Amino acid sequence: MITFDHVTKMYSSNVGLDDVTVKIDKGEFVFLVGPSGAGKSTFIKLMLKDIDVDKGEIYVGDYHVNKLSNRLIPQYRRKVGTVFQDFKLLPRKTVYENIAFAMEVLHKPAKQIRKQVPQILSLVGLSDKADKYPNELAGGEQQRVAIARAIVNNPHVLIADEPTGNLDPATAWGIMDLLNQINLRGTTVLMVTHAKDIVNNMDKRIIAIDKGKVIHDSKQVYDGPMEEDDMVKGGGYE
Amino acid sequence: MIGSLFYNIKQAFVQIFRNRGMSAASIFSILAMLLILGLVFIIIVNINLFGEIAKQDYDQVEVFIVEGSSMSDVDEVMDKLKRRDGVVDVHYRTEEEALEIMKDRWGENGYMLDSLEENPFPASIVITVDSLDNAADIAGYAGTFPIIEDVKYYQETVEKLTKITDFLQTACLIIMAFLVVISIIVVSNTIKLTVMARADEISIMRYVGANNWFIRGPFLVEGIVIGLISAILASLAVTFVYKEIVDIIGDQVFAIVSSPLISVRYMSVNLSIIFLALGCSIGAWGSIVSMRRFLKA
Numbered sequence: 394m395i396t397f398d399h400v401t402k403m404y405s406s407n408v409g410l411d412d413v414t415v416k417i418d419k420g421e422f423v424f425l426v427g428p429s430g431a432g433k434s435t436f437i438k439l440m441l442k443d444i445d446v447d448k449g450e451i452y453v454g455d456y457h458v459n460k461l462s463n464r465l466i467p468q469y470r471r472k473v474g475t476v477f478q479d480f481k482l483l484p485r486k487t488v489y490e491n492i493a494f495a496m497e498v499l500h501k502p503a504k505q506i507r508k509q510v511p512q513i514l515s516l517v518g519l520s521d522k523a524d525k526y527p528n529e530l531a532g533g534e535q536q537r538v539a540i541a542r543a544i545v546n547n548p549h550v551l552i553a554d555e556p557t558g559n560l561d562p563a564t565a566w567g568i569m570d571l572l573n574q575i576n577l578r579g580t581t582v583l584m585v586t587h588a589k590d591i592v593n594n595m596d597k598r599i600i601a602i603d604k605g606k607v608i609h610d611s612k613q614v615y616d617g618p619m620e621e622d623d624m625v626k627g628g629g630y631e
Numbered sequence: 632m633i634g635s636l637f638y639n640i641k642q643a644f645v646q647i648f649r650n651r652g653m654s655a656a657s658i659f660s661i662l663a664m665l666l667i668l669g670l671v672f673i674i675i676v677n678i679n680l681f682g683e684i685a686k687q688d689y690d691q692v693e694v695f696i697v698e699g700s701s702m703s704d705v706d707e708v709m710d711k712l713k714r715r716d717g718v719v720d721v722h723y724r725t726e727e728e729a730l731e732i733m734k735d736r737w738g739e740n741g742y743m744l745d746s747l748e749e750n751p752f753p754a755s756i757v758i759t760v761d762s763l764d765n766a767a768d769i770a771g772y773a774g775t776f777p778i779i780e781d782v783k784y785y786q787e788t789v790e791k792l793t794k795i796t797d798f799l800q801t802a803c804l805i806i807m808a809f810l811v812v813i814s815i816i817v818v819s820n821t822i823k824l825t826v827m828a829r830a831d832e833i834s835i836m837r838y839v840g841a842n843n844w845f846i847r848g849p850f851l852v853e854g855i856v857i858g859l860i861s862a863i864l865a866s867l868a869v870t871f872v873y874k875e876i877v878d879i880i881g882d883q884v885f886a887i888v889s890s891p892l893i894s895v896r897y898m899s900v901n902l903s904i905i906f907l908a909l910g911c912s913i914g915a916w917g918s919i920v921s922m923r924r925f926l927k928a
Binding site: 441467468469470471472475481482483484485494495497498499500542 | 635638646649650831832834835836837838839840841842843845
């Protein structure tokens with residue numbers, strides 16, 4: 394499903410990823426952990442083709458990501474759902490419109506949109522908030538909207554970048570349940586996080602990166618460097 | 632395709648309404664510049680009309696006949712002139728008529744001409760031409776007949792008049808060009824502000840997998856709609872103001888320069904067309920330009 398083959402990405406002053414090889418199968422649920430600046434954001438940005446590799450190959454589903462032409466990037470991104478720490482909802486659209494928007498982008502027929510959006514809203518437990526604007530919702534609810542938007546088009550992969558970073562623990566566990574549920578429906582989930590308790594209590598594959606290298610890749614409890622709560626809001630995406 | 636057109640139009644209206652502050656700012660800046668443009672346009676067109684009408688007063692060529700020429704020679708020349716292209720009318724002016732015209736022109740001092748023992752004015756043929764552009768040509772042709780001793784037409788006067796109106800028109804056009812440039816800068820800055828306010832939105836659209844035209848579409852339509860609204864407001868305002876102007880001073884203007892003001896209807900229709908074209912293109916152009924840096928893939 395996701396293959397990083399000897400991928401290297403250097404920035405002018407520091408290491409992004411250094412010869413990383415990772416293979417994630419279809420239907421897996423994987424945590425990507427590590428301290429700030431370790432290369433997690435680079436990993437995600439490379440997957441989304443926000444930035445280009447220096448060396449190595451990246452494959453996601455049927456796409457040879459590092460060879461993707463600009464014209465095909467939008468098409469590719471439709472197959473990859475993304476969820477961010479800061480939700481990234483469209484502030485001037487209602488919950489319903491935010492989710493419908495992801496379908497409108499794909500020119501889905503209005504009929505299908507009217508049918509599918511309520512379904513997905515009920516899946517994330519927000520049926521009664523359809524007409525609210527994002528700023529009228531709590532953080533956890535906003536993240537649920539973002540997740541609904543990310544999966545409404547049935548992507549191959551769901552990338553969640555610090556999805557619980559702005560949420561209190563109880564809310565965070567609710568989000569984890571939801572992600573788990575989505576994973577059980579067959580979507581591959583890749584979640585970047587700092588939250589040690591979450592990582593070590595979910596019994597999932599854990600990939601740890603430090604200084605651009607993979608230092609841990611197993612279901613075993615990970616106890617290496619991870620620095621909780623030291624990242625500014627919005628993660629490495631600013 | 633139709634679906635996405637509706638999508639864009641719907642989005643544009645929703646966004647214009649939700650960003651009403653910025654939309655109003657854009658509309659007012661386009662409106663202000665269209666109004667000033669309209670004013671300049673009104674001046675240009677009226678000057679033009681005045682020039683054309685003034686030129687019509689000089690659409691005659693007068694050719695003077697050698698004294699003692701026989702009437703049959705004169706008739707023959709007149710026949711030939713009548714058949715010439717561009718000649719509308721030919722008529723014979725006797726010595727006496729010429730004297731009368733001069734007396735009229737001298738007005739109160741006309742009595743001085745009475746003391747002349749002999750009429751000094753030659754008889755002439757007055758040729759009315761359809762267009763001043765043909766005047767020189769026809770004058771040249773008339774001069775080739777042996778019974779014609781001199782040719783007079785108002786070339787110099789007309790040239791001066793043309794020079795003045797041309798100058799005024801060029802000046803107005805330059806002012807207009809300046810105004811367009813200034814207003815495009817103002818408008819594109821206003822739209823840039825609205826786009827900047829939505830930079831997040833655009834980046835989100837890109838993450839969801841929207842292609843550039845999909846993102847641009849609503850903004851483009853929004854720009855065009857803002858331009859359209861400005862154009863409609865400007866058309867209404869200018870029509871109203873111009874109608875007032877014509878009502879109040881139209882008669883006086885006619886009395887003073889013996890040229891009417893352009894009709895309200897003509898002015899309103901043409902200005903509306905110009906406003907719509909300009910408004911739409913400024914709106915569209917402004918939004919495309921201001922989005923460019925957010926859309927490099």
